[in-house]
Amino acid sequence: MSKSTTPIGSELTVRDYSLTGANTRQAIENGLSAAEWYHSDVPRKNLKSLMKRRDAPAIRDTVIWIALHFVFAAGGLYFWGRWLCVPFWFAYGVVYGSACDSRWHECGHGTAFRTRWMNDVVYHIASFQIMRNPVNWRWSHARHHTDTLIVGRDPEIAWMHPISLILKALAFVGIVETWTSLKVLTRNAMGNLSQEERDYIPESQWPKAIFWARVHIAIYAAVLVVSFVLLVSGAAWKSLIPILLIGGPRVYGCWHFVMTGLLQHGGLAENVLDHRLNSRTLYMNPISRWVYWNMNYHIEHHMFPMVPYYSLPALHELIKDDLPPPNTSIWDGYREMMGSVMRQRVDPNHAIRKSLPPTARPYREHLHLAVPERNTGLEIGDQGGT
Amino acid sequence: MPWVDACAVDDVEEEDLIRWDHDGRTYVIVRSLDNEFYCTDGLCTHEQVHLSDGLVMDNEIECPKHNGLFDYRTGKALRAPVCEDLRTYATRVGNGRIMVLVG
Numbered sequence: 001m002s003k004s005t006t007p008i009g010s011e012l013t014v015r016d017y018s019l020t021g022a023n024t025r026q027a028i029e030n031g032l033s034a035a036e037w038y039h040s041d042v043p044r045k046n047l048k049s050l051m052k053r054r055d056a057p058a059i060r061d062t063v064i065w066i067a068l069h070f071v072f073a074a075g076g077l078y079f080w081g082r083w084l085c086v087p088f089w090f091a092y093g094v095v096y097g098s099a100c101d102s103r104w105h106e107c108g109h110g111t112a113f114r115t116r117w118m119n120d121v122v123y124h125i126a127s128f129q130i131m132r133n134p135v136n137w138r139w140s141h142a143r144h145h146t147d148t149l150i151v152g153r154d155p156e157i158a159w160m161h162p163i164s165l166i167l168k169a170l171a172f173v174g175i176v177e178t179w180t181s182l183k184v185l186t187r188n189a190m191g192n193l194s195q196e197e198r199d200y201i202p203e204s205q206w207p208k209a210i211f212w213a214r215v216h217i218a219i220y221a222a223v224l225v226v227s228f229v230l231l232v233s234g235a236a237w238k239s240l241i242p243i244l245l246i247g248g249p250r251v252y253g254c255w256h257f258v259m260t261g262l263l264q265h266g267g268l269a270e271n272v273l274d275h276r277l278n279s280r281t282l283y284m285n286p287i288s289r290w291v292y293w294n295m296n297y298h299i300e301h302h303m304f305p306m307v308p309y310y311s312l313p314a315l316h317e318l319i320k321d322d323l324p325p326p327n328t329s330i331w332d333g334y335r336e337m338m339g340s341v342m343r344q345r346v347d348p349n350h351a352i353r354k355s356l357p358p359t360a361r362p363y364r365e366h367l368h369l370a371v372p373e374r375n376t377g378l379e380i381g382d383q384g385g386t
Numbered sequence: 387m388p389w390v391d392a393c394a395v396d397d398v399e400e401e402d403l404i405r406w407d408h409d410g411r412t413y414v415i416v417r418s419l420d421n422e423f424y425c426t427d428g429l430c431t432h433e434q435v436h437l438s439d440g441l442v443m444d445n446e447i448e449c450p451k452h453n454g455l456f457d458y459r460t461g462k463a464l465r466a467p468v469c470e471d472l473r474t475y476a477t478r479v480g481n482g483r484i485m486v487l488v489g
């Protein structure tokens with residue numbers, strides 16, 4: 001169902017993903033920053049209904065989420081020393097180290113719960129679990145939505161060129177990211193924000209960023225102290241338990257959020273202004289959808305970020321005739337994405353361009369091509385669409 | 387400062403908002419659940435997105451792009467990424483029309 005052409009968005013010879021470099025200036029000058037994006041038509045009445053917030057679905061899911069932490073941790077501790085503890089720690093790792101990403105994300109948008117303080121509480125818990133400074137990442141994610149995959153503007157591009165497959169593979173075990181996150185939190189806790197952080201976080205929020213970094217680092221330090229005390233008290237392997245419970249799941253349990261997160265934009269186009277070209281919607285099994293809080297409907301989420309996770313399936317049904325066909329499974333998504341990624345390693349301007357159904361409006365090339373000095377000699381004929 | 391005829395009462399649904407452009411500026415007219423009418427600037431103070439595509443809930447407008455929140459009665463910015471308050475304008479209702487005190 002998909003067809004690839006090269007390239008789609010602006011053609012870059014050198015990519016500078018920093019937020020203060022040459023591509024930043026270029027993106028702003030070319031009108032790619034804070035630009036007008038394509039949206040599927042949704043009648044206001046339907047959209048209002050889809051945007052409606054309720055507490056019940058997120059309370060239900062959060063109660064289950066917290067309960068699963070206790071159940072799996074209890075199992076891990078009960079069977080400690082036997083192989084039977086392994087599946088419990090495995091499951092604990094996923095509910096802590098992977099499900100936290102979607103909770104962080106949805107509550108950061110403020111869409112999970114109707115009640116604002118509930119969003120804030122879960123946001124802070126999930127930010128701690130995933131080792132993200134809750135202030136920095138709130139702002140970086142706002143920028144990600146303003147300038148999705150715009151080189152030099154989006155701080156959350158997962159697949160930066162040149163792509164290192166080794167680093168991507170290591171992401172599934174979280175070691176590099178955990179080390180990087182702890183370094184950032186430590187630096188922030190010492191009162192130091194990087195130039196890029198100062199670029200996307202308003203100055204009024206800097207003290208909050210430093211405060212929360214100190215809170216996170218203090219908790220992690222306490223966990224290490226408890227673990228060390230247990231070790232010197234002769235607890236041997238049991239001294240690892242505090243780390244397995246707090247912090248460790250960011251390493252051994254992150255694989256699911258990395259697996260789903262890489263699919264969001266992988267292999268797709270940079271520097272375009274149509275989310276149908278740079279985001280991926282795919283179907284997946286119900287367990288992954290619960291862990292991921294329906295972010296598999298990723299085009300829909302980017303087009304309408306006010307729609308809560310529990311209404312995304314309904315939004316998908318409403319606009320799917322205007323979207324490229326979804327991938328049918330995680331496997332299907334990876335097959336498509338990795339094919340494109342392998343080509344991008346040779347030609348970073350390559351990107352997937354899926355055929356649109358006949359009912360869809362064409363890709364809005366003019367939004368990202370009608371800017372000065374843009375290469376307009378591209379193959380842009382639509383496959384399908386009217 | 388003049389009172390300007392903005393729209394008909396029936397143009398705005400309960401707990402909703404509409405865009406109103408006047409004299410080169412854009413505003414939103416909000417109707418609360420209590421059928422009170424309010425007027426604020428029409429662009430989000432964060433990144434100048436039209437708030438008319440946003441959500442009205444309780445006493446708040448949520449920006450459609452980044453989910454920033456404003457109290458539409460006072461214009462107060464309530465949730466990041468908005469930090470700067472919205473300007474608000476007095477309204478009055480007469481003969482089925484909403485009048486806004488601009489300026």
